[in-house]
Amino acid sequence: MGRLKKVGILTSGGDAPGMNAAIRAVVRAAICSNMEVVGIMQGFHGMINNIVEPMNSRSVSNIIHKGGTILKSARSQEFRTPEGRKQAFDNLVENGIDSLVVIGGDGTFNGARIFSSECNIPIVGIPGTIDNDLYGTDYTIGYDTALNTVVEAVDKIRDTAHAHSRIFFVEVMGRDAGFLALRSGIASGAEAILVPEIDMDYKQLYEYLEKGHNKDKSSSIVIVAEGEKINGGAIMLSEKIKKEYPSFDPRVTILGHIQRGGSPSAFDRVTASRMGVSAIEALNDGQRNVMLGLVNKEITLIPFNQALKHKKQLNPGLLELTRVLSI
Amino acid sequence: MGRLKKVGILTSGGDAPGMNAAIRAVVRAAICSNMEVVGIMQGFHGMINNIVEPMNSRSVSNIIHKGGTILKSARSQEFRTPEGRKQAFDNLVENGIDSLVVIGGDGTFNGARIFSSECNIPIVGIPGTIDNDLYGTDYTIGYDTALNTVVEAVDKIRDTAHAHSRIFFVEVMGRDAGFLALRSGIASGAEAILVPEIDMDYKQLYEYLEKGHNKDKSSSIVIVAEGEKINGGAIMLSEKIKKEYPSFDPRVTILGHIQRGGSPSAFDRVTASRMGVSAIEALNDGQRNVMLGLVNKEITLIPFNQALKHKKQLNPGLLELTRVLSI
Amino acid sequence: MGRLKKVGILTSGGDAPGMNAAIRAVVRAAICSNMEVVGIMQGFHGMINNIVEPMNSRSVSNIIHKGGTILKSARSQEFRTPEGRKQAFDNLVENGIDSLVVIGGDGTFNGARIFSSECNIPIVGIPGTIDNDLYGTDYTIGYDTALNTVVEAVDKIRDTAHAHSRIFFVEVMGRDAGFLALRSGIASGAEAILVPEIDMDYKQLYEYLEKGHNKDKSSSIVIVAEGEKINGGAIMLSEKIKKEYPSFDPRVTILGHIQRGGSPSAFDRVTASRMGVSAIEALNDGQRNVMLGLVNKEITLIPFNQALKHKKQLNPGLLELTRVLSI
Amino acid sequence: MGRLKKVGILTSGGDAPGMNAAIRAVVRAAICSNMEVVGIMQGFHGMINNIVEPMNSRSVSNIIHKGGTILKSARSQEFRTPEGRKQAFDNLVENGIDSLVVIGGDGTFNGARIFSSECNIPIVGIPGTIDNDLYGTDYTIGYDTALNTVVEAVDKIRDTAHAHSRIFFVEVMGRDAGFLALRSGIASGAEAILVPEIDMDYKQLYEYLEKGHNKDKSSSIVIVAEGEKINGGAIMLSEKIKKEYPSFDPRVTILGHIQRGGSPSAFDRVTASRMGVSAIEALNDGQRNVMLGLVNKEITLIPFNQALKHKKQLNPGLLELTRVLSI
Known part of the structure; x- marks a missing residue:
């Protein structure tokens, strides 16, 4: 496989503060790597319906502090069908998109995992959800x-x-x-x-x-x-x-x-910025079908399969803390 | 009637941000007027149950920015009975309290109106409610x-x-x-x-x-x-x-x-501060059974009777505004 | 003079939170009055340099909560010269702009006053400055x-x-x-x-x-x-x-x-919204060279001349308040 | 050495948001461990001048969200002298205080280190500073x-x-x-x-x-x-x-x-709460002259000596990030 030339980026599932900071980082890191970037609107729904727009460095100016997602998000029943995913892939090919960064939660990564196995396109996932319920990362964006x-x-x-x-x-x-x-x-x-x-x-x-x-x-x-x-x-x-x-x-x-909603915290903005840059690095490094994580302050990778298979555990010590502190 | 010597202060009804700023202003203005101040806890309930504490300038340090009310608030069924009010008045007499500042909404002022007519004690009301539904003031505190x-x-x-x-x-x-x-x-x-x-x-x-x-x-x-x-x-x-x-x-x-809840806005803090000082001025000026208002930026007085009898009207122009602005 | 058809809008001087809310209201009110709207970028500087863009209802979507000004602001030495103002007027004529709404402070209104006297174009001003130092309005936006x-x-x-x-x-x-x-x-x-x-x-x-x-x-x-x-x-x-x-x-x-900076307060957003709609009403009502004010909760008009001639006074009672409250 | 019975707690150096959350946790954890707690006001200055007050569970009610420190902080030149430290120790003995929790930065821990070596009293330090410049912890409180x-x-x-x-x-x-x-x-x-x-x-x-x-x-x-x-x-x-x-x-x-200043963030409140409880556990576990850290999400211990000897390094990857993200 040759050098990647054009990356598509989308947000899917429930929106989370910091998604825009991640989009900004992906776009600018891609440009720094001499890749083109295409924004796919409304998640998988927009991929199927070919709602895309080219992005440049200015497309993501002044968004780091904004809640929500400028790429919008939506549910897509069609993407659950092979026909829907086929249509989505045809659109990617038509647009010359050879790689994807998807930002979202477990539903997003499950869709990405299936899509990638069918269509042979490298995908990197960035965990964005306020629930923090993804195995393989200490913290999710938002x-x-x-x-x-x-x-x-x-x-x-x-x-x-x-x-x-x-x-x-x-x-x-x-x-x-x-x-x-x-x-x-x-x-x-x-x-x-x-x-x-x-x-x-x-x-x-x-x-x-x-x-x-x-x-x-x-x-x-x-x-x-x-x-x-x-x-x-x-x-x-x-x-x-x-x-x-x-x-x-x-x-x-x-x-x-x-x-x-709301303007993302400093922590979420920094994590989102780091993950956005790392997503492009991972793609250019030949990685595929992996979710980024922040583990012990370092950016890590974990295959979608593993991230989805395990359930992240609550820290039992924290729950115990309440009994002591509420006296 | 001679000079007033000891004022009681209470908050009643739903709490509203800025009540503490008003309490602070009442206490300090009273001290400046050489009056003693007694905090009556939990509104009329505390008046009946004689839950009081003397207040000085330091009692209200560092509270101007705090939501809620340091005097607490509560409902009192007993205060709706003549016996309850009699008990309340006896406690005031026992404590040497010769005047009252009450902070709250229409229920509070209705109680104050009845109490005052029965017990012949001067009362000044400060409008504190997030609903802004009191006739006689452009804005209520909170x-x-x-x-x-x-x-x-x-x-x-x-x-x-x-x-x-x-x-x-x-x-x-x-x-x-x-x-x-x-x-x-x-x-x-x-x-x-x-x-x-x-x-x-x-x-x-x-x-x-x-x-x-x-x-x-x-x-x-x-x-x-x-x-x-x-x-x-x-x-x-x-x-x-x-x-x-x-x-x-x-x-x-x-x-x-x-x-x-929440820390009061600048506007509410200023209004509360002005009203608190004016409440003491009004009492010393011989006023009784009046609610303070902020009308056209000036502090005004309106008898409880009138404030309670009328219903404040919405500004119809504002409602029309939405039709224009939401196109 | 016939019906006004195309209004230009600009912000000038130091930016203030709520300017965007005012812009939104002006644009939408103009459209409701069947006027076209042109945004003039960077204040008088953009008027001289013809930096303009047509605006529609969507141009001002999702800006009511944003600080700063989407029309940007700038200083213009050139506008202080008759030549600069002549150039500015020529550009307005060329663009078919027959009226102006200017948002800013005293410098802005002084410029507008001179411009209007020279060029015979109706102008309405909206007071936007954090200093609140404009005579003729209780509160300025910001x-x-x-x-x-x-x-x-x-x-x-x-x-x-x-x-x-x-x-x-x-x-x-x-x-x-x-x-x-x-x-x-x-x-x-x-x-x-x-x-x-x-x-x-x-x-x-x-x-x-x-x-x-x-x-x-x-x-x-x-x-x-x-x-x-x-x-x-x-x-x-x-x-x-x-x-x-x-x-x-x-x-x-x-x-x-x-x-x-910062997201405008509720009060500033409401005032800005009211003034924006009133600015278009005033223009269509034949008013010219007036500044809008909020006086005793009502929207008012005052000629630029008078607004600039007088100095708004501090409320001396407020200053006195500090001595009482800081004991 | 027998069981610890009475712990003194102080804050020293520049204040940092979250110090109050840490104080609350120390006090309540100590009470849960059947220890008495004494608040030492104004840091080492209060230790020398014996400005102390007993604390119970209610002393720390409703402070978790407050900036600053209810125990106050101050500089102490006297504590830099052996005589000052001797006086401080005499006061501790007089008050029956047999252990200390100190919250602050490197100056605080250096003082604690010297004091402990001279006076043989177990001390545990909680890192509280907005600078995050302490070796041995990923994050400092504030x-x-x-x-x-x-x-x-x-x-x-x-x-x-x-x-x-x-x-x-x-x-x-x-x-x-x-x-x-x-x-x-x-x-x-x-x-x-x-x-x-x-x-x-x-x-x-x-x-x-x-x-x-x-x-x-x-x-x-x-x-x-x-x-x-x-x-x-x-x-x-x-x-x-x-x-x-x-x-x-x-x-x-x-x-x-x-x-x-300001109300501490969720992250700082949780970290402060965890560290406060761990400080008491560490003391009861026989630890002394150690600073608590949060390393890879776990609470850790590091001797004052080591924490003070090393300089925490900036993450060079983060600095590089700016070049990519600001294009």
């Missing part, structure tokens, strides 16, 4: 920003919790993984944290909080991951607890989509 | 901060709306009044704003938005006041619209309690 | 945002002041006017505020602060407007005070250009 | 927050830089180390970064920027560490460059003390 967004929101809620001596259940994103809940819970001084990985039913929670209230705490914050299974999320949890213990009167706040 | 909180949240949501070309319905506080919805809607560039004061059903909204979508808008934000009556709030609105127009797929976010 | 920026910065500095029991002199913008210093000083709980309008030499300041320190204050913030004349700004002030009173060890921070 | 503060400030400055097509030199903290400059430079999309570790004179900088300007960049940000030696800081740099290349007109902003 996670640090989302943590700060959650913590700032809880700081505001705590003002009211404190003023009224109330308990608040705050539901944060995380369907299958409790990373966001766990770290935001510690950082916001939560009294308890409920995550999908560990069962804590409403009775256990009540008893745990009661202990706190006996020690003259005037307000409490409980962080609940939306994927918390045993109680069914913050609203159900609140209803169950109110029914069984009528003296308890928790308020519920679902943080919702504010967690995906 | 409203400007809440506006900024909503606008920052919607800016984040817009990142995702834009990335995914989606419509978001964002529900903001405001049970009876659309002030927060109206101004935050304009400031966040919303395509439509639903307020309690004006009926717009889901069909009208759909048609209005469809026009926008025809003009190649890729994303839309609709601000919905929680007190919007005709559709029943953002979630009901979304469900009705999805059922009738299945191609529409709006997302819903309820901003919730983050709107009450 | 002022509220800059206030919040200063207050947030001082909140951070206070953390350190408090931790180390130190005095900080914080210099804020304002060459001729103390509006920003005055309100930010009150809002940040400053012990003293030095403004160009009122003389307070370093000895007076020292004595004033000494009183505070005797009352066991552990830290102090002094806000100094850059145009404070009698001491020569924060650095000179600090040096004079240290020389005369060696036990004093104040730190100096010059906030600088961060004050001009 | 560094991540300061990075975000700088990046947000530069985002604001960029608005103006962009509006006026200007070059800004932004000076950030870092007397001996360029960590803050380097990462904030990458994260804010700076065109160049000057650090103490690498020489780049004003001519090299000019040539480097000129290249950028030839490529139609309209604005530029240069981050300059205050300890940049060869040009003498941002102001000198600007003057030299203006003198030699009069067409260049860079503006200078010194960010100053805002970098030390």
